[in-house]
Amino acid sequence: MKFTPAPVEPSGKVSLLGLERQALARFCAELGEKPFRAAQLLQWIHQRGVTEFAAMTDLSKALRARLEQTAEIRGPEAVLAQRSADGTCKWVLQTDSHNRIETVFIPEEGRGTLCLSTQVGCALACTFCSTARQGFNRNLSSAEIIGQLWLARHQLGPGRITNVVLMGMGEPLLNFDAVVDAVRLMLDDFAYGLSKRRITLSTSGVVPALDRLGEVLDISLAVSLHAPDDALRDQLVPINRKYPIGELLAACKRYVGRDRRRKVTFEYVMLEGVNDSPAQAKALVRLLSQVPSKVNLIPFNPFPGAPFRSSSPEAIRRFGEILQRAGLITTTRRTRGGDIDAACGQLVGQVHDRTRRHLRLSVAAP
Numbered sequence: 001m002k003f004t005p006a007p008v009e010p011s012g013k014v015s016l017l018g019l020e021r022q023a024l025a026r027f028c029a030e031l032g033e034k035p036f037r038a039a040q041l042l043q044w045i046h047q048r049g050v051t052e053f054a055a056m057t058d059l060s061k062a063l064r065a066r067l068e069q070t071a072e073i074r075g076p077e078a079v080l081a082q083r084s085a086d087g088t089c090k091w092v093l094q095t096d097s098h099n100r101i102e103t104v105f106i107p108e109e110g111r112g113t114l115c116l117s118t119q120v121g122c123a124l125a126c127t128f129c130s131t132a133r134q135g136f137n138r139n140l141s142s143a144e145i146i147g148q149l150w151l152a153r154h155q156l157g158p159g160r161i162t163n164v165v166l167m168g169m170g171e172p173l174l175n176f177d178a179v180v181d182a183v184r185l186m187l188d189d190f191a192y193g194l195s196k197r198r199i200t201l202s203t204s205g206v207v208p209a210l211d212r213l214g215e216v217l218d219i220s221l222a223v224s225l226h227a228p229d230d231a232l233r234d235q236l237v238p239i240n241r242k243y244p245i246g247e248l249l250a251a252c253k254r255y256v257g258r259d260r261r262r263k264v265t266f267e268y269v270m271l272e273g274v275n276d277s278p279a280q281a282k283a284l285v286r287l288l289s290q291v292p293s294k295v296n297l298i299p300f301n302p303f304p305g306a307p308f309r310s311s312s313p314e315a316i317r318r319f320g321e322i323l324q325r326a327g328l329i330t331t332t333r334r335t336r337g338g339d340i341d342a343a344c345g346q347l348v349g350q351v352h353d354r355t356r357r358h359l360r361l362s363v364a365a366p
């Protein structure tokens with residue numbers, strides 16, 4: 001196992017927010033402390049939301065003083081917190097002087113889902129996604145990823161967040177190490193104690209990283225499929241040209257392994273006249289017969305300059321019925337938080353694009 005050194009803030013202090021238990025134990029060992037101090041620190045930081053070492057009363061005075069000198073706990077800076085008419089909450093977080101990301105909380109009957117961003121912008125260029133239009137700046141650190149949960153947990157209060165989805169801005173599998181560290185904190189009983197079934201990573205299909213993920217974690221998996229054949233998926237999700245559907249589905253099968261209760265959720269954004277015909281639904285049924293699957297149909301959420309329209313509710317219903325009749329569990333995602341631009345594909349933050357893609361795309365847009 002390789003160890004990445006603990007991140008050091010501009011202040012010269014080690015940032016503790018993003019350290020999972022083992023990394024925190026190594027940090028404690030460097031201070032000459034026993035590894036179990038890591039569990040105490042995790043509870044203070046993540047369960048109680050304490051940022052001042054002085055308040056950590058079950059640590060010795062000497063240790064508190066050492067921590068004060070060498071370490072810090074800095075949560076994210078929220079520049080905007082909005083609440084939609086339907087109860088959806090969105091935070092805009094300033095990650096550095098150039099960049100902002102977004103985090104969304106979606107309350108539902110009996111559960112509450114927090115949608116986290118993993119990158120500033122996105123390096124992929126899915127044509128129906130407004131994050132893609134923004135271009136890409138950088139990966140978020142594990143502290144910046146878990147910091148979104150930390151902030152929401154302490155603003156919303158205990159018991160509200162029951163599920164986490166890595167479905168915000170960015171491609172989580174292209175920020176592998178930081179995402180894995182953040183997920184380890186979500187799973188840790190001394191931090192957030194979420195069960196692995198209640199954490200879902202959504203990917204556009206970075207096949208080698210998906211295999212690596214299966215080696216270290218077994219959280220729930222969602223795959224942004226969006227098309228039943230390579231010709232169309234090449235257009236909608238360009239990473240398909242590198243990892244075509246056949247390879248992607250084989251990797252999904254490896255990920256769920258032999259556990260027959262586990263299923264991969266395939267996300268399918270409904271684009272009028274593009275991927276929503278009955279013939280395409282039937283092709284999707286044939287395709288997914290090889291993998292234990294569920295399908296989540298997502299009405300397309302428009303954004304300025306988008307070259308698509310959403311399928312009609314009637315077309316979505318018909319499409320879903322074909323899947324369901326073939327025995328595929330199918331749900332249709334309700335659009336939430338549309339009035340505060342918090343819906344899928346509407347998260348834009350503020351990205352200092354380093355790829356200059358936003359220029360190319362704004363020229364190409366109709």
Ligand code: SAH
Pocket residue numbers: 128129130166167168169170171172202203204222223224267269298299300301302303344345346
């Ligand atoms: N990069 C990862 C994580 C982002 S998840 C992935 O691709 O899975 C965001 C989800 O919202 C994906 O399923 C994405 O395809 C979907 N989405 C993106 N833009 C959308 C839009 N305009 N309307 C509806 N869903 C969209």
